[in-house]
Amino acid sequence: MNSALFPRGRLLLWGGCLALVIALPLVFKSGFMVSLLCQMGIMVVFALSYNMLLGQTGLLSFGHAVYYGLGAFITMHTLNLIGKDGSPLLVALLPLVGGLAGLLAGVVLGYVTTKKAGTTFAMISLGIGELVAACALMFPGFFGGEGGVSGNRVIGKESFLGFTWGPQVEMYGLIVVWAFLATVAMFALTQTPLGRMANAVRDNPERAEFVGYDTQRVRYLMLILSGFFAGIAGGLTALNYEIVTAETLNAHTSGVVLLMTFVGGIGFFYGPIIGAILITVMQIVIGGMTHAWLLYFGLFFLFMVLMAPGGIASVIAVQHKLWAAGLFGRMLPHYLVTALPVLVLLAGLIGLIEMGYALLAGEGVGAGDTATRIMTVELHLNTPGPWLAALATAALGLALTRWIGGRTRVAWNASLSTLHGDKT
Amino acid sequence: MEFVVMSLLNGITYGLLLFMLSSGLTLIFSMMGILNFAHASFYMLGAYFAYQISTWIGFWPGLLVAPLVVGAVGAAIERYGLRRAHRFGHVAELLFTFGLAFLVEEIVHLIWGKVAVDYRIPVELDGTLFTLFDTSFPIYKGFMMLISVGMLLALYMLLTRTRIGLIIQAALTKPDMVEALGHNVPRIFMLVFGGGTALAGLAGVIGGNAFVTEPGMAAAVGSIVFVVVVVGGLGSLGGAFVASLLIGCIQTFSVAMTLSITDVFALVGISLPEGSQVARLTITQLAPVLPYVLMVAILIFRPRGLMGARES
Numbered sequence: 001m002n003s004a005l006f007p008r009g010r011l012l013l014w015g016g017c018l019a020l021v022i023a024l025p026l027v028f029k030s031g032f033m034v035s036l037l038c039q040m041g042i043m044v045v046f047a048l049s050y051n052m053l054l055g056q057t058g059l060l061s062f063g064h065a066v067y068y069g070l071g072a073f074i075t076m077h078t079l080n081l082i083g084k085d086g087s088p089l090l091v092a093l094l095p096l097v098g099g100l101a102g103l104l105a106g107v108v109l110g111y112v113t114t115k116k117a118g119t120t121f122a123m124i125s126l127g128i129g130e131l132v133a134a135c136a137l138m139f140p141g142f143f144g145g146e147g148g149v150s151g152n153r154v155i156g157k158e159s160f161l162g163f164t165w166g167p168q169v170e171m172y173g174l175i176v177v178w179a180f181l182a183t184v185a186m187f188a189l190t191q192t193p194l195g196r197m198a199n200a201v202r203d204n205p206e207r208a209e210f211v212g213y214d215t216q217r218v219r220y221l222m223l224i225l226s227g228f229f230a231g232i233a234g235g236l237t238a239l240n241y242e243i244v245t246a247e248t249l250n251a252h253t254s255g256v257v258l259l260m261t262f263v264g265g266i267g268f269f270y271g272p273i274i275g276a277i278l279i280t281v282m283q284i285v286i287g288g289m290t291h292a293w294l295l296y297f298g299l300f301f302l303f304m305v306l307m308a309p310g311g312i313a314s315v316i317a318v319q320h321k322l323w324a325a326g327l328f329g330r331m332l333p334h335y336l337v338t339a340l341p342v343l344v345l346l347a348g349l350i351g352l353i354e355m356g357y358a359l360l361a362g363e364g365v366g367a368g369d370t371a372t373r374i375m376t377v378e379l380h381l382n383t384p385g386p387w388l389a390a391l392a393t394a395a396l397g398l399a400l401t402r403w404i405g406g407r408t409r410v411a412w413n414a415s416l417s418t419l420h421g422d423k424t
Numbered sequence: 425m426e427f428v429v430m431s432l433l434n435g436i437t438y439g440l441l442l443f444m445l446s447s448g449l450t451l452i453f454s455m456m457g458i459l460n461f462a463h464a465s466f467y468m469l470g471a472y473f474a475y476q477i478s479t480w481i482g483f484w485p486g487l488l489v490a491p492l493v494v495g496a497v498g499a500a501i502e503r504y505g506l507r508r509a510h511r512f513g514h515v516a517e518l519l520f521t522f523g524l525a526f527l528v529e530e531i532v533h534l535i536w537g538k539v540a541v542d543y544r545i546p547v548e549l550d551g552t553l554f555t556l557f558d559t560s561f562p563i564y565k566g567f568m569m570l571i572s573v574g575m576l577l578a579l580y581m582l583l584t585r586t587r588i589g590l591i592i593q594a595a596l597t598k599p600d601m602v603e604a605l606g607h608n609v610p611r612i613f614m615l616v617f618g619g620g621t622a623l624a625g626l627a628g629v630i631g632g633n634a635f636v637t638e639p640g641m642a643a644a645v646g647s648i649v650f651v652v653v654v655v656g657g658l659g660s661l662g663g664a665f666v667a668s669l670l671i672g673c674i675q676t677f678s679v680a681m682t683l684s685i686t687d688v689f690a691l692v693g694i695s696l697p698e699g700s701q702v703a704r705l706t707i708t709q710l711a712p713v714l715p716y717v718l719m720v721a722i723l724i725f726r727p728r729g730l731m732g733a734r735e736s
Contacts, residue, residue, distance in 0.1 A: 305519050
C-alpha cells in the first residue's frame with residue numbers, strides 16, 4: 001500500500017463512487033428506489049462501524065445495535081426538543097448528536113465490555129444488548145413503548161441552501177453527505193497508529209502488550225469510536241424514517257448488522273459496504289417477492305460461513321489477483337460451466353421451498369392452499385407431480401454440481417498454485 | 425411463608441430445567457471451545473417434535489423419541505456443518521451456530537406457523553400433587569423435577585462411572601493425547617454434541633407444554649441460558665448447576681414481588697424523591713433485567729464466573 005493516505009488511484013475510485021451515488025437518484029427517480037438507496041446509505045455506515053470492532057479489532061459483538069439505537073433515540077428527542085425554533089441547518093447537523101450519543105454510550109458501556117476480548121467480550125456485549133433492550137420496554141417515557149417515538153424532520157421557516165429535507169431525494173442527499181464523510185473518516189482511522197494497533201491487538205495481543213501498548217485501552221478506544229459512527233447511522237435512521245422504535249436497539253438489529261458485515265467480508269475495508277448494499281437490496285427486493293426471504297437469507301449466510309468465510313470481498317480480491325497474474329481468462333470458462341448446474345440446483349431448491357411455504361405457511365393465499373401459481377404456472381400441491389419434479393431438479397443439480405464442481409476445483413487449485421509460484 | 429416455599433419450589437423446577445439446557449451447553453463449550461448459539465433452538469425443536477409426535481402416537485413415546493431425534497439432528501449438524509466451519513476458526517464456528525439459530529426459527533415458522541401450537545400436558549399428569557398452605561402444587565411440576573434430577577444423575581454416572589465418560593473427560597482437557605492413545609476424538613465430539621442437543625431436546629419436551637410452544641421460545645430461553653453459563657463460569661458443570669438454580673429462583677421470586685425501588689430503599693431508611701420513573705419501578709417490572717444485571721456484575725467483579733476454572 002502507498003504511504004500517502006490518498007494516492008491518485010484511490011482518489012479516483014472514491015470520486016467515482018461518490019459521483020455514482022449522486023447520479024443514482026437522477027437515473028432511478030421512483031420513490032421506491034430512492035428510499036432503497038437511503039436505507040443502503042445508512043446501513044453502509046452502520047456495517048462499517050461494526051467492522052471497526054469485528055474486522056479491525058477482532059471483537060465479535062452481539063450488541064452493536066445499542067449504540068445505533070441510542071443514537072437514533074437521542075437524535076429523535078433532540079429533533080422534537082428544538083421543534084419549531086429549529087432550522088434545516090440544525091436538522092442537517094443532528095446525526096452528529098446521534099454520533100455523540102453513541103460515543104457516550106461507548107464510553108460508559110465500553111468500559112465494562114472491553115475489559116476482555118474473545119468469547120467473554122461476545123458474551124458481555126450480548127448481555128448488555130439484552131439489558132438495554134429490556135430497559136427500552138421498561139421506560140416508555142423515553143423509548144416510547146410499543147409505538148416508538150416519532151417526529152417531523154421539516155422544521156423552521158426558511159430553507160438551508162434551498163433544502164428543507166422534506167422530499168425523500170433531499171434526505172438522500174443528506175445521507176450521502178454524512179455517509180461519505182463517515183466512510184472517509186473511518187478509512188482514515190485505519191491508517192492512523194490507533195487503527196494499526198487495533199490490528200495488532202486483534203492478531204497478537206500478547207506481543208502488542210510487549211511492545212508497550214495497553215490492549216484494553218486500544219479496544220476501549222476502538223469501541224468508543226465505533227459507537228460514534230454507529231450513532232451517526234442511528235441519527236440518520238431517525239431522520240429518514242421520522243420514527244424510532246425499540247426494535248432499533250434489540251438483538252435482531254445487532255444480528256442483521258453482524259450478518260451484513262460478515263457476508264460482505266470482514267478482512268477488507270470495503271467488505272461491509274458490499275455486504276450492506278447487497279443485503280439491503282436482497283431484503284427489500286426478495287423480501288417483497290416471497291415470504292421465505294428469511295429462510296433464504298439464513299441459508300445464504302450458512303453457505304457463506306462454510307464456503308467463503310472471507311466474505312464477498314475476499315472472493316473479489318482473489319479474482320483480482322488472478323486477473324493481475326493473467327490467470328482469470330483461464331478460470332472464466334470454468335466459472336461459467338459451474339454456474340449452470342448451480343442454477344439448476346437452485347431452481348430445484350427454490351421450487352421446493354416455495355411450494356412448502358405455499359402449502360404450510362402461505363399467508364397471503366391462506367395456509368393449506370393446495371393450488372398455487374409459481375411463475376404463472378398453476379401447480380397442484382396435493383398431487384406428487386410438482387414435488388417430484390422439484391426434487392428431481394434439485395437432485396440433478398446436486399449431482400451435476402458435484403461432478404462439474406470437482407473439475408472446477410482441480411482447475412482452481414492449479415491456478416492458485418501457479419499464482420503462488422508453486423512449481424510442483 | 426407460603427410465598428417463599430411456593431416460589432422456591434417453582435424456582436427449583438425452573439432452575440432444573442435451565443440446568444438441563446446449560447449442562448449440554450457447558451459440555452459442548454468445554455470440549456470444543458465454542459458457545460453453541462443454536463442450543464436453545466434444539467430446545468425448541470424438542471418441544472415441537474414432541475408436539476408433533478404427541479398428536480400421532482401420544483406424549484409418552486414422544487418423551488423418548490423426540491430427544492433422540494433432536495440428538496441425531498444435532499450430531500448430523502456437527503458432522504456435516506460445524507466440523508467444516510471449525511477449519512476456519514472460532515469466529516466462523518460461532519457464526520455458524522448463530523446462523524443456524526436463525527435458520528431453525530425460520531424452519532419452525534415454515535412447518536408449524538408463527539403462532540403457538542397446542543402442546544398440552546398429558547391427562548395422567550394433569551392434577552394436584554399436594555396442597556401446601558392452600559396453594560396446590562401440580563403433578564406436572566413434580567414430574568419435571570423427577571425427569572430433570574433423574575437425567576442429571578444419569579449424566580453424572582455416565583461421566584464419572586463409565587469408560588466412555590472417562591474418555592470424554594480426558595478429551596475435554598487433552599484431546600491430542602486421547603487421540604494419540606487411539607480414540608476417535610472427532611467422533612467423541614460428535615457424540616458429545618449430539619448428547620448435549622438431546623438433553624436440550626428433552627428439556628424442550630417437558631418444558632414446551634409446561635410453558636408455551638411457540639417460535640419465540642428459543643430466543644426467550646436462549647439468552648437466559650447464556651447468562652447461566654457465564655454466571656456459573658464457562659466450562660464448569662457445578663457452576664452451571666448453582667447458577668441455574670440461582671437464576672431460576674431469582675426469576676420466580678422477582679416476578680411475584682410488588683415492592684418498588686422506593687420501598688426497597690425505605691427498608692434501609694433512605695427515602696427517594698417522589699415522582700421519578702425509576703423510583704416507581706417495581707421488582708416485577710425489573711424481573712426481565714435482573715439476570716442480565718447479575719451477569720454484567722459477575723463479569724465485572726469475577727470474570728471467571730462463580731466456579732469457573734479459567735478466565736478467558
